[in-house]
Every structure is written in C-alpha cells, then in structure tokens.
Amino acid sequence: MRYIDLRSDTVTQPTDAMRQSMLHAEVGDDVYGEDPSINALERRGAELLGKEAALFVPSGTMSNLLAMMSHCQRGEGAVLGNAAHIYRYEAQGSAVLGSVALQPVPMQADGTLALADVRAAIAPDDAHFAQTRLICLENTHNGKVLPLAYLHEMRRFADSQGLRLHLDGARLFNAVVASGQGVHEIAAPFDSVSICLSKGLGAPVGSLLVGAQDLIERARRLRKMLGGGMRQAGSLAQAGLFALEQHVTRLADDHRRARRLAEGLAALPGIELDPGQVQTNMVFLRLSSGESAPLLAFMKERGILFSGYGELRLVTHLQINDDDIEEVIDAFTEYMGR
Numbered sequence: 257m258r259y260i261d262l263r264s265d266t267v268t269q270p271t272d273a274m275r276q277s278m279l280h281a282e283v284g285d286d287v288y289g290e291d292p293s294i295n296a297l298e299r300r301g302a303e304l305l306g307k308e309a310a311l312f313v314p315s316g317t318m319s320n321l322l323a324m325m326s327h328c329q330r331g332e333g334a335v336l337g338n339a340a341h342i343y344r345y346e347a348q349g350s351a352v353l354g355s356v357a358l359q360p361v362p363m364q365a366d367g368t369l370a371l372a373d374v375r376a377a378i379a380p381d382d383a384h385f386a387q388t389r390l391i392c393l394e395n396t397h398n399g400k401v402l403p404l405a406y407l408h409e410m411r412r413f414a415d416s417q418g419l420r421l422h423l424d425g426a427r428l429f430n431a432v433v434a435s436g437q438g439v440h441e442i443a444a445p446f447d448s449v450s451i452c453l454s455k456g457l458g459a460p461v462g463s464l465l466v467g468a469q470d471l472i473e474r475a476r477r478l479r480k481m482l483g484g485g486m487r488q489a490g491s492l493a494q495a496g497l498f499a500l501e502q503h504v505t506r507l508a509d510d511h512r513r514a515r516r517l518a519e520g521l522a523a524l525p526g527i528e529l530d531p532g533q534v535q536t537n538m539v540f541l542r543l544s545s546g547e548s549a550p551l552l553a554f555m556k557e558r559g560i561l562f563s564g565y566g567e568l569r570l571v572t573h574l575q576i577n578d579d580d581i582e583e584v585i586d587a588f589t590e591y592m593g594r
C-alpha cells in the first residue's frame with residue numbers, strides 16, 4: 257500500500273534519476289581521503305556555504321554531535337533552545353558522549369532565543385560553573401525561518417562574549433528557498449553549520465558539517481573515534497551532490513503544497529490552524545477536541561500518515577504531490593464532518 261507519508265521529510269526516497277547518478281559514482285576509501293565523490297561533495301558543501309571545509313557524515317545527529325564536541329572540550333557548555341533538536345531529540349549525545357554541558361534556554365515559537373535568556377545562561381568565568389563556549393541555533397525550526405537580522409545580532413552578541421556559533425541547518429535550504437536569502441548569507445554568521453541532505457533534498461543518507469579547516473579536521477578525527485569513518489560511500493555522496501544540484505529550487509513546491517494543505521484544513525470546523533504561520537514545508541495543527549489518536553487511526557486507514565501528540569505535524573516533501581494534498585484535505589473534511 258502506498259502511504260501519503262506526512263510524518264517527516266526524513267522519509268524521502270531517492271528518485272530514479274538520483275539512483276542512476278549514484279550507480280556511476282566513483283568511490284574509494286574515505287578514511288584515507290580517497291573517495292572522489294565524497295571529496296567532491298565536501299568541496300561543494302564548503303563552496304556553497306562559503307566556508308573552508310566540510311565533512312560528510314551519516315546523519316544530522318552525528319553532524320551536530322561533532323560540532324558540539326569540536327567546539328567544546330569535555331566539561332564546557334553550549335547554550336541552546338529547550339525545543340532544539342540537539343537538546344530534545346539527539347539522545348543528549350553531546351552530553352553523554354561529548355561531556356558537553358547543555359545549557360537550555362526558552363525557545364520562542366519562531367526558533368529565536370531571547371538575547372536576555374542567552375546572556376543569563378552563559379556561565380560566569382568561575383570554577384563553580386561549566387564554561388560556556390558555544391551558542392546553537394536551528395534554521396528552520398519547526399518550519400520557521402530565522403530572520404537574517406537576528407542571525408547578525410546573535411553573531412555580534414557571540415563575538416562580544418567570546419563565544420562560537422553553530423547552526424543546526426538540517427533544513428537550511430528550505431530557509432533559503434522560502435526567504436530568498438543566499439546560502440552564503442545565512443551561513444556567514446556561523447562558525448559551523450550542519451546541513452541535511454537526507455530530508456527535503458531527497459538523498460537517502462547523510463549530512464555535511466561545514467566550517468573552518470581546523471574545526472573540520474577536529475571533527476573528522478572525532479568522527480573516526482565515533483565509528484563514523486566510511487569506506488566506499490561515494491554512491492551516497494553522489495546522491496548528495498545530485499540533491500544539491502537538482503532538488504533545491506523544487507523545495508518551493510513543498511512550501512506551496514504545505515500552504516495549500518494549511519488553507520484547506522484551516523477552513524474545517526474543529527481544527528485550530530493559522531495558515532499564515534506556514535513558511536516552509538511544515539503544517540502544525542490542533543484539534544479543538546484535543547483527542548488526536550482516533551484521527552491518526554482514521555487517517556492511517558486511508559493510507560495517510562502524520563505524527564504528533566497534542567499538536568500535530570504534517571510535513572510535505574519530494575514524494576508528496578498535489579493530488580495527495582487534496583486527498584488529505586478530503587479525508588480531514590470527512591473526519592471532521594462525522
């Protein structure tokens with residue numbers, strides 16, 4: 257059964273054209289730095305984001321972990337949002353494996369961290385406290401694009417405090433396409449950026465950590481320590497190269513479909529949803545009844561999947577087309593009309 261799978265853009269499948277491209281990828285032993293496709297992808301990532309170097313890693317989680325461990329020594333701290341993926345959904349790996357003290361602050365719905373909260377979370381230079389070294393942001397966060405002015409403000413603040421700045425840019429290209437800002441522009445304020453190739457961009461595996469040469473060399477060593485050194489993974493890297501070349505501008509289709517979905521659902525009584533909040537590929541909604549389990553079961557029966565507890569999240573992506581969106585709206589109309 258083909259599902260209309262709106263659980264996440266992590267479910268994207270490589271297209272036939274991407275698979276063809278993967279078939280002919282040149283490969284080599286990446287631990288020796290000899291995989292031509294991985295080397296090409298890393299060069300491309302660094303060039304696109306305007307940084308010195310990049311490292312191909314199996315997941316966004318590992319990419320963020322390597323950033324945290326490369327910026328922070330054991331026992332040092334990182335300030336981040338209390339709803340950030342790094343804080344909430346990466347098994348606290350930075351703390352467990354990296355011994356990085358996670359210093360969470362309230363995260364605004366738009367993904368920003370209030371400067372006053374960040375300032376208050378920064379540990380004083382005092383032996384009683386884990387020394388703060390890093391601030392982490394996320395763009396997009398829950399589908400919201402961080403304003404460029406905010407990024408510059410946070411850069412100025414980090415500089416004033418002698419701190420580094422990392423961006424969890426799992427959906428950076430969604431932010432680029434939605435805002436019209438350049439990749440360079442969004443990446444420029446950050447010392448390191450993690451981008452995911454395996455979400456809306458449609459590659460089967462992988463992320464890139466991008467930053468200064470010395471940081472990426474440290475991250476490469478840590479990746480090996482964590483068992484992430486790869487051998488002939490060039491076919492996967494080629495998928496990433498293909499995605500960067502062919503699947504960025506089409507993200508606008510995902511955003512358009514998310515807006516159409518939001519408008520269609522917002523019109524239904526019993527659904528709490530503001531279509532004006534949809535900036536990229538994510539639609540969040542609540543049922544006035546609050547009871548989502550029967551809805552999820554009803555939808556699964558009709559071959560429609562999405563997730564969430566209380567607030568429901570529906571994510572459009574490469575494998576979701578216009579007909580799927582209309583089918584989902586029809587299914588919701590039927591359910592809400594019962």
Ligand SMILES: Cc1ncc(COP(=O)(O)O)c(CN[C@H](C(=O)O)[C@H](C)O)c1O
Binds near residue numbers: 463
């Ligand atoms: C902002 C951000 N940063 C990092 C990651 C981790 O990427 P992977 O480790 O799954 O490649 C994710 C994945 N997010 C997934 C999703 O949204 O369905 C789940 C929640 O892990 C992410 O959303």
